[in-house]
Amino acid sequence: MRKVRMNVQGRVQGVGFRYMTKMAADDLEVTGTVRNEDDGSVSIEAFGTEENIDQFIQKVKDSPSPAGRVTYVDIQDDPLLEEYTTFRVTN
Structure with a gap:
């Protein structure tokens, strides 16, 4: 099992990014949280199998929200x- 903390930057607030991230996590059986940060980024904590986390990271990099655009992921x-x-949307 793998646990990762991610900070996602770009057009990721106000475009359904958190809810689409939850849908991607649910599809991949990844658990954790996603929340908006005051600086305009989104923070994600994710837990799952190595393979599922790798797929989840790729979905986040590609922006799960059609209106979103990811420019950087730490x-x-x-x-x-x-x-x-479960995977929860917070704040």
């Missing part, structure tokens, strides 16, 4: 992240 593995049972 990805950090973090084995200390909480293991969620």
Whole structure:
């Protein structure tokens, strides 16, 4: 299992990005959270199999929202992240 923390920048707020990210996570059986940040970015914590996390990261990089545009993604593995049972949109 793999746990990652991601910060996504670009046109990612006000375009349905968080909800489309949740749909992608649910499709891939990835759990975690997604939330807007005050600086206009989106933060994601994700937990799942290595293969599912790799696919999830690619979907996020490609922007799960048709109106969104991702310009930069910072990805950090973090084995200390909480293991969620679902994927939630917060704030």
